[in-house]
Every structure is written in C-alpha cells, then in structure tokens.
Amino acid sequence: MSSLTRALVIAAALSAAGAAHADTIKIGAPLVMSGPFGSVGKSALEGLQMAVDDINAAGGLLGSQIEVVAADDAGKPATANTVTKAMILNDGVKALFPGSNSAAAVAVEALAGQYEVPALYYSAADISITTTNFNKYAFQLSASTYMDPRAIARYLAKNDFTKVFTLTPDYNFGHSYVTNFLAGMKEAGLTPNVVGEQYPAIGTTDFSSYISAIVAAEPEFVFVGLFGGDLMTFIRQAKGYGLFEKTHVGAPNATDVLETLKGDAPAGMYLWARAPFFSMDRYPEVQKLAARYHDKIGAWPPEWPILAYTAVQIWADAVRRAGTFDAGPVAEALVDHATDTIRGPVAIRDCDHQADAQTYIGRIAATVDERYGFPLLEDLSVIDGGDVRMACDEAVSLQRK
C-alpha cells in the first residue's frame, strides 16, 4: 500500500471513530481530590458519576450519552483555573460542577462567565459567589454562608441563648460566619451577648488554650465555625476538658463528625449539615443512593455525593426543558422552576441564582444507631432556605459593585 493510501485509510478510520463519539456530551468537574479536604472532591465525584450513569442507562440526555471529565484542583485557585480552562477549551464541557472550596470556586466562576458555561455549585458556599463575584452562569445550590448561620440562629431562638462564644477560622469566611450568626440572632429576636470571639488559624493542631478560654467565659452557647479535620480535632480535645457537659456547642459538617468520631461524638452537641442522608428518611431516593454508595465504597456517604447527584439532576432537567445544551437557554431554564430531585423540590431564584437550599439541624443522640455504626441527630429541624436568603435588593446591589 502506498504511503498516500495508508494515510487516507488512517484518516478514514479516525474520522469514523470520531463520528462514533459525536453523541457524547461532556460535563466538567474541577474537584479538590488531594490534601486535607480531598475527601470532599472524591466523594462528590462518586455522586456525579452515579447521576451520569443513571441518565445514560435511561437513554441519555437529548439522545446523547454524558461523560464526566474530572480534575483535581487541590483546593487552589491557580490550579482550578488551569484545569477548568482545559476542560472548557479541550473537552468542550457543556456544564461545570465544581466541588472544591470557595477560593477555587471564584476562579472557576470567572471562567464560567468568560466562556459562558453554566457552573452549578453545591460545595463552596461563600456569599461572594452570588454577590460580588456573580455572573449569570453561576448557580448556588447549597445554603450560602449568609443563610447557614441564620438558619442556626432561628433554630436556637427557642432556647433563648444569649451568652455566646464564637470560635471560627482566621480568614474572611470565619469572620463573616460570626457576623451572619449574630445578625441572625438579632433577626430571630435575641440580643446576643458575645462573651468571647476567637479565630484560630486553619490547621491549628492544639486547641487547649482556646478551650480553656471558652470554659472560663461560661457561655450558654459556643458557635463553632471550624470544619474538616480542625473541627474533629477540636471536638476530641474539648471532650477532655468537659466542655460538652458545661455548655452547649454547635458546629457544621454533621456527616463528617458523626461518621468519623462515631461513638465518641459528644451526645447533645448541636450539628448542622446540608444533606445528611440519615436525617432524610422522607426521601427514599436519598436512602437508595446512600446504600449504593455504601455498597461501592464500603463507608456511608457524606453530604457531597448527594448534593452532587442533585446538581446533575437539576442541570439535566433544565437541558430537557430547554431542548438544547447551549448555555444561554439552559441558564434561563435553570431559574424560577422547582425541579424534583432525590432530595425533594429545589428552586433557583432569578436575582442571584440562589436555590432555596435547606439546612438540617439537630443534636447528637446518646446511642449509636445499629444500622450505621454512628449516632444520629435527634430534635431535628429542617430550615427552609427560602426563609433565610439575602434580600434580592441587597444581593443585586452587591453584584453591581
């Protein structure tokens, strides 16, 4: 065969192969999959993949099969920028499902706006995503840092706690978390008396001096905004000082705390979370997903796979209604419509693309649940996001700045 013929044959084979894949649509996922928060991205990816598998098994989306393109951003904005750009330009992803921290989220949001690719957030929750850094292609499916603390303040209002001590990490999230909590208390009709405010650095390994300070101040409620390893380190050490017997303590990341500390999780502590499957009995699809995750991974899921699965569901539904994968029509279809998801109906409002995301709050039970090997939340409340969102006027004016 002459070299020209050979070249033509190869070209024909390649284009045939290319044609066979023309029906695959790609979605991108810049995730934190390494370092101290690697479990967030890794578990989120499982949820994304399960959602995509279910869509493909049911015949695909608008006749096309969906494929997930995932990359590790290590929680760093520069890396997030690089991997997301690659996904957009090389893989032509039609949507982004970022599963990382707020710093990386902002980097991705800029690209989403620049290249006009819808980005659906479910892990990063900083208020700036829907205000100062907002663009029309960003969508926030979880309770933002504005909403979360207000939900907790509402739940606590019935207890009439006024003497509070706050312990949050030393960066802008930690400070705004406290500001929002105190504002939420006032909105709920309480007058907060702040007996202490501490901001330990992220990665603090030794909280003993902070714990001593908290005990000395004799607060009625300790508002803890730590997360990840720091939170669990704090809880372990605080137990030794008898903190949970002396006062009421509340913190986020319920699933991490319960699933890691198990029987050692202090009974009576207040915990909140976005999607703790074990408190979502009313959603059988969530229980099925949890069981599926447990079968595959061998551990019960944190909230990320559930939130990620829901995000794909919401996007897919918008695509079906828009009849296209094009960013403009999909972005319009995403707002002002209540989508039925595994965790109930989710609606995204227009002014800042903030969903009416729920916050689950409860207290750690004294006994371990036999099914899961860790204690569950009792005295449960579900605060509707619609009640605690920022007023649209305020959000829009921040967007304009």
Place this chain on the structure above:
Amino acid sequence: MSLGDVASYLLSGLASAAILFLVAAGITLVFGGLRIVNVAHGSLYMYGAFIVASPFLALDALGAGAFWLKLALAPVLVGLIGAAVEIVVLRRLYHREHLAQLLATFALFYIFADLAQQIWGTAYRSVGAPAVLSGQVALFDRVFPVYSLFVVAVAVVTGLGLFALLRFTMLGWKVRAAVEDPELLSVTGTDVNAVSTLIFVLGAVLAGLAGAVVAPLQAVSLGMDASILVGAFIVAIVGGLGSIAGAALGAVAIGIFQAFAVVLIPSWSSVVVYLTMILLLAFRPEGLLGRAE
C-alpha cells in the same frame, strides 16, 4: 481571672508545650547533629499518627492493649523509614551546600504526602485513647483531661532521656563529637557515617513518637505534616537549633505565652508566637540556648 483560671491556662499551656517539644526535639537534634533542616520531619510525624490511627488487624484483636502496642510500634517503624531516607538520600548530600539538602527534604515531604494518600486515602481517621487515660482530673473548679497529663509525662521523660543520652553515654559523646569535629572523630576509628544515620534515625523516632502520642487528640489526616511544621520550627529556633534543653525552654515559653494570649489579647493571639520569635532573635540570634556561630 480566678485561681482556677490561671491554673487551667498554665496546664493547657504545658500540654501545648509538650507536643511542641516532642516535635521540635527531633528537628533540633537533626540540625545540631547534621546541620540539616529537615522539612520532612512533619511527614514522619504524620506517619507516626497514621500508624496509631490505622487498623492493624492482628494487633486490634488484642482490644485495649492494641493502642499501647501501636504506640510502641510507630516510633520504631518511623525510625526505619528515617534510616532508609538517610542512607539512600541524605548521605549523598552532606558535602553539598545547604540549599541542596533543604530541597531534598522538601522533595521528600511531597513524596511522603502523596504516598500517604495512596496508603491511607483522604478520609479522616480517629482513634480514642485507652480507657485508663480517657478520664479527667478535677482542678479547683475546672476539669483537665488525663490524656494531656500523659502527653506532658511522655515529653518530660523523653526530654530527660535525650539529655541523659547525649550527656552521659558513649553514643551521646560520639554524636556531640560528630557535630564538633567529624574529621577528628573519624581518626579515632568511629564510623562517622553510622553516627550520622543514628542521629537521623533518632530524630525520626522522636517524630514518630510525637505523632503517635498526639493521634488520640487529633483528626488524623493529610495536612498534619504541614500544620505542625511552622510551630515546631519556631520552637526549635527560639530555643536555639541544636539544643534539646533550648527546645524544652522554647516550647514551655511559647506554649504558656499563647495560652494566656488567647485570653488576654484574643485578636493577636495567633501573632504572639511569631512576634516572640522575631523579638528574641533580634536580641539573641542564636536562640535562647544555642551557640553563637
């Protein structure tokens, strides 16, 4: 501030100091003995913690005793890793400039971090202290964890043991001689290479012990290697690199300073450690008990 308050802050300051000392002791020993700034010390610390926090099927069957066995095993295993590192990597760099050695330990830091993710994954691990150490002691109107007293005890015993080792044993004499004048030491027939390995292994054992002891007080996870480093290095520098007693003094000073700073000047408490270091070094660059070069 009541008496109970003061006692509580002092004790929590000492508890912090104990942990800082255990990690800083290894750093200062390796620097004093080998003139190497070992960034991978944090990795060895993390590995010690992971060993205690991981299931070892054969050992866990022993129930409560498993913790003690893992506590003894961790420093040994980490010491072996240290030996491998010294022989394979660092020994080739002693004649190179300090920068090459520093970069090598940085590279090891990243390699160990990646390896840890492969071996132990990204999930947080949690291990409880054995029941005998899980209680609390009452102090005035306060409560103090028994385990923290245990950590202080381990730090004191380790510090005294190290001091005795370096001051009163033949091995300690050789270590100190290797620092002062390696050529003269080799003339006496001592294998200086072996002494160097031993120094590094001792540093690694200390790191592994620190991680192991601290494991029940932490969420053991990736990132532990970095978070302990800065504080421990500051203690080692403030105390004077190369001085075990200096590391102890530095740890106590910084631990107690920070405990009171958190209460008295909350907005500045995270800065107080760095300010202390800067002020001290401005007046005494070799640290509290270091030797001026």
